[in-house]
Amino acid sequence: MATRFKTQRKKSIISSKILLPVNNSLLHLCPQAVIASCLVMSVLAQRQQAPPQYTENDQAPQRRPQPVDDQRPLGQDRYTTPVPIIRFDKEQSADGSYKTSYETGNNIIAEETGFLKNPGVENEEALVQHGSYTYTAPDGSIITVTYTADEQGFRATGDHLPTPPPVPAEIQKSLDIIYEQIKIQQVRSSTYSVFTVE
Secondary structure (H helix, E strand, O other), X not given: OOOOOOOOOEXXXXXXXXXXXXXXXXXXXXXXXXXXXXXXHHHHHHHHHOOOOOOOOOOOOOOOOOOOOOOOOOOOOOOOOOOOEEEEEEEEOOOOOEEEEXXXXXXXXXXXXXXXXXXXOOOOOEEEEEEEEEEEOOOOOEEEEEEEEEOOEEEEEOOOOOOOOOOOHHHHHHHHHHHHHHHHHHHHHHHOOOOOOO
């Protein structure tokens, strides 16, 4: 038994700010006392971590709303204001087509229609959506966006959206010549195919 306890290092049981040193001989001689003290410490730790219990007569502390942490400049209202929905209409047909529109209290107006194109045809079935939405920009101007979304992607138009400059006439003529040459090359390669027989 002397070899068993050669090194008398101290162990510690730590629970919620209570430090109880225990040496190896105490663990060996009285395991029930160690278990009992562990149970007592766990109950004490749970009581310290448990939220306070309130009865009907007690009042829970009131929490004040915290402002939203955002990137708006100081001086602007940092609390969100609910915006009412003034109008909402939705029509759904048995064939899957639909029409929906809504208007909000801050003058956002949106309309959309949609239908399924080529239903049941594999690799050609596509949802087609047409719509528009209008809102007031921060500078007070009215912004209207009209869009189409289908198998070719999402395409939006609006007076506020940037457009590319027109292609100069000389460049357009060069592009037309290149396109014609490609078409001629494709026709030649398809009509003059060479077959070899082995």
